[in-house]
Amino acid sequence: MDTPARAPSSELGAPPARKGWRRFSARLRSSFGLYGGASLIVGYLSIIVLIPIAAVAAHGFSFSIHTQGWGAAFWHWHLSAGFGTFWNDVTQPAAISAIRLSLWLSLTVAAINAVMGVAIAWVLVRDKFPGKWFVEAFIDLPFALPTIVVGVVLLFLYGTASPIKIDLFETWMGLLVALLFVTLPFSVRAVQPVLASLDGEAEAAAKSLGAGGIRTFVWVVLPSLWPAVLGGFGLAFARAIGEFGSISLIAGGIGRTTLASSYIYNLTQGFLWTNAAAVSTALLVFSLVILIATNVFARRIQHRLAP
Amino acid sequence: MNHTTRKWSLRVLVILYLGLLVGLPVGYLFIKAFSHGFHAFWVEVTKPNALAALRLSGEVALIAVPVNTVIGVGAALVLAKRKFFGSRALQLAFDIPVAVSPIIIGVSLVLAYSRIGWFGSWLATQGIQILFSPVGIVMATMAISLPYVLRSVLPVLIEVGKDQEDAARTLGAGPLRTFWQVTLPAIRWGVLYGVTLTIARTLGEFGAVLVVSGNITGKTQTLPIYIFDAWDQNFDTVGAFAGALVLASISIVALVILSTLRARERKLHVDLA
Numbered sequence: 001m002d003t004p005a006r007a008p009s010s011e012l013g014a015p016p017a018r019k020g021w022r023r024f025s026a027r028l029r030s031s032f033g034l035y036g037g038a039s040l041i042v043g044y045l046s047i048i049v050l051i052p053i054a055a056v057a058a059h060g061f062s063f064s065i066h067t068q069g070w071g072a073a074f075w076h077w078h079l080s081a082g083f084g085t086f087w088n089d090v091t092q093p094a095a096i097s098a099i100r101l102s103l104w105l106s107l108t109v110a111a112i113n114a115v116m117g118v119a120i121a122w123v124l125v126r127d128k129f130p131g132k133w134f135v136e137a138f139i140d141l142p143f144a145l146p147t148i149v150v151g152v153v154l155l156f157l158y159g160t161a162s163p164i165k166i167d168l169f170e171t172w173m174g175l176l177v178a179l180l181f182v183t184l185p186f187s188v189r190a191v192q193p194v195l196a197s198l199d200g201e202a203e204a205a206a207k208s209l210g211a212g213g214i215r216t217f218v219w220v221v222l223p224s225l226w227p228a229v230l231g232g233f234g235l236a237f238a239r240a241i242g243e244f245g246s247i248s249l250i251a252g253g254i255g256r257t258t259l260a261s262s263y264i265y266n267l268t269q270g271f272l273w274t275n276a277a278a279v280s281t282a283l284l285v286f287s288l289v290i291l292i293a294t295n296v297f298a299r300r301i302q303h304r305l306a307p
Numbered sequence: 308m309n310h311t312t313r314k315w316s317l318r319v320l321v322i323l324y325l326g327l328l329v330g331l332p333v334g335y336l337f338i339k340a341f342s343h344g345f346h347a348f349w350v351e352v353t354k355p356n357a358l359a360a361l362r363l364s365g366e367v368a369l370i371a372v373p374v375n376t377v378i379g380v381g382a383a384l385v386l387a388k389r390k391f392f393g394s395r396a397l398q399l400a401f402d403i404p405v406a407v408s409p410i411i412i413g414v415s416l417v418l419a420y421s422r423i424g425w426f427g428s429w430l431a432t433q434g435i436q437i438l439f440s441p442v443g444i445v446m447a448t449m450a451i452s453l454p455y456v457l458r459s460v461l462p463v464l465i466e467v468g469k470d471q472e473d474a475a476r477t478l479g480a481g482p483l484r485t486f487w488q489v490t491l492p493a494i495r496w497g498v499l500y501g502v503t504l505t506i507a508r509t510l511g512e513f514g515a516v517l518v519v520s521g522n523i524t525g526k527t528q529t530l531p532i533y534i535f536d537a538w539d540q541n542f543d544t545v546g547a548f549a550g551a552l553v554l555a556s557i558s559i560v561a562l563v564i565l566s567t568l569r570a571r572e573r574k575l576h577v578d579l580a
Contacts, residue, residue, distance in 0.1 A: 009569070019413070019464070020381060022331055022541055037381055037385050038385045038391070038397070039383070040377060041381055041382045041385065041397070042397065044378055045397075045401070045453075048446060048449050048453065049403050049404060049453065050400060050452050051419050052412070052415030052416050052418065052419040052420070052450070053407070053411075053415050054419075055418040055419040055424060055425055056411060056415040058418075058420055059418045060418075074557075075542065077370055080419055089504070099525070106395060113570045116308045116324055119317060119320065119321055120315065120321050120324075120325070123317060123318055123321045127314065127317075127318055135321070135322065135325060137566065138329055138330060139325075139551065140562055140566070141329055141333060141558075141559075142329065144507055144558040144559070144561055144562045144565075145333070145510070145511070145555060145558050146510065146511025146531055146554050146558065147511065147513050147514070147531075147557050148349055148511070148513045148531040148532075148534050148551070148554075149511070149531075149534070149551045149554050149558070150332075150533050151535075152336075152534060152538060152548065152551040153332040153333055153335070153336050153551060153555075154332050154548050155491055155538070156332065156333070156336065156339070156544075156548070157331060157332045157335050163335070177328065180328055181328055181329060181332075184325075184328065184329065197467065206571060213310060213313060223482075223528075229458075238406050242406075242407060242408025242409065242410070242411065244410045244513070244514035244517075245407065245409070245513040245531070245535075246408055246497055247536065248513075248539075249535070249538055249539065260479075262516070263409050263411055264408075264410050264414060265514075265517070265518065266412070266520050268330045268410075268413075268417070273414070273417060273418060276414050277414060278410075280410075280414050280415075283411065284407065284411060285407060287406060287407070287408075288406075288434070291406060307561065
């Protein structure tokens with residue numbers, strides 16, 4: 001046995017091994033490609049998204065950087081009133097009622113969505129009837145329609161001039177319908193693939209042991225759907241709490257139906273940018289908390305199901 | 308309640324819910340369109356302000372879509388190549404515009420780049436104005452439509468794997484040639500999917516653009532803002548209706564393209580979240 005420990009590289013057609021400086025420079029060039037590309041992308045991302053969001057949080061806490069001449073690159077940080085103004089802006093009665101309305105409507109919408117999402121996904125996966133493809137195509141429509149179109153369309157049908165005599169203009173029911181419309185696909189699209197991937201053996205076992213349809217669903221099917229349902233809940237909540245276009249028309253102009261996003265928009269119309277930043281920061285915190293919480297819960301449940 | 312009743316009641320419940328929530332309102336838009344007749348629609352759409360809004364929307368899309376496509380494909384290539392320090396954070400950062408309210412995106416751009424913002428005074432000395440100008444509209448649109456190409460391309464790129472690229476490289480192809488002749492053909496449907504989503508989002512963006520644009524009729528109105536203005540300020544329901552019809556038709560075409568692409572590539576998801 002006299003086989004060489006390593007096949008000669010020329011036999012494999014690989015380029016001859018580089019040594020010393022040449023190898024170093026090749027490595028440098030290849031990682032420059034990666035990091036050069038990455039830093040370009042991070043630069044763009046910073047300009048378009050990251051720096052602006054940081055500016056919101058900073059202005060929200062009245063924490064601003066004054067540039068004293070760019071060339072001198074002299075950064076003068078100053079921390080005026082700080083948390084005090086933030087708290088003051090956020091605890092205005094109008095701000096509180098707008099944030100409260102946004103919170104409970106978004107929670108309601110996400111909850112209704114979770115229930116209806118499971119029902120719709122069930123029908124789409126387990127049921128067969130003529131025209132099902134049409135129902136399936138309908139689900140994505142709210143994703144594709146621009147939000148202002150949703151607003152106009154809902155006001156045509158459920159506005160003051162409603163042809164079917166259902167007037168939801170300037171009511172919280174109108175807001176609810178608009179938010180349900182735009183968040184419809186989240187739960188359905190989260191639950192559907194999981195439901196389709198269940199093999200039905202456990203269900204068959206439960207049924208053969210005498211469990212009824214509803215009991216089988218609650219104790220056998222539902223537990224494996226929980227992570228998907230929670231994920232859909234979090235996404236729907238985050239979308240609902242930030243939604244503006246679809247509710248901007250049906251909300252009208254009264255305080256009782258002003259959601260947090262409309263409230264922020266009204267502040268910008270009065271050029272009250274710092275107040276807008278404060279309420280925006282509060283809203284950012286809420287959506288962040290819900291997204292993280294649902295993610296953690298979903299992961300924990302998933303872990304318990306399939307460790 | 309036996310099996311059949313349960314099945315039927317669930318089926319009816321779902322169809323009723325979808326019908327009342329989505330089907331009826333959207334259907335009513337198109338029914339009204341046909342009852343008004345094509346002529347009335349044409350008169351509304353060819354009004355000067357409507358045409359200006361259409362043109363601005365088109366111009367914004369012409370800038371935002373190519374830039375976001377290049378950035379999205381680039382980010383997907385970087386993220387798929389290997390894990391590096393901060394790659395997870397980079398991917399998460401791309402999703403920020405989906406999770407954050409469009410109104411907040413608009414406010415954030417103003418607070419960073421307008422006269423009252425961090426870099427406003429410097430930008431003003433350079434002669435760049437963000438607030439109430441097309442530059443701000445383009446930036447807001449770019450921010451909002453940023454995630455979609457990356458989201459569509461990355462899963463496809465990961466599934467395709469690196470074998471073919473490596474083969475091309477050992478056969479002597481340079482990185483550019485490998486990209487154009489091996490990688491891009493493999494991910495082309497993913498890219499097209501992402502571009503369609505980006506176009507749909509770009510043309511429909513409302514909240515973020517409304518905050519930065521200042522809503523100046525004929526100058527800084529994109530089509531969605533024209534619709535809002537027609538309804539909310541001018542009580543011109545027919546004008547709003549015609550604009551909504553244009554946008555709804557575009558998004559239905561986009562929906563058809565997307566579902567055709569999904570049938571071709573199973574890795575593609577509905578992701579216009």
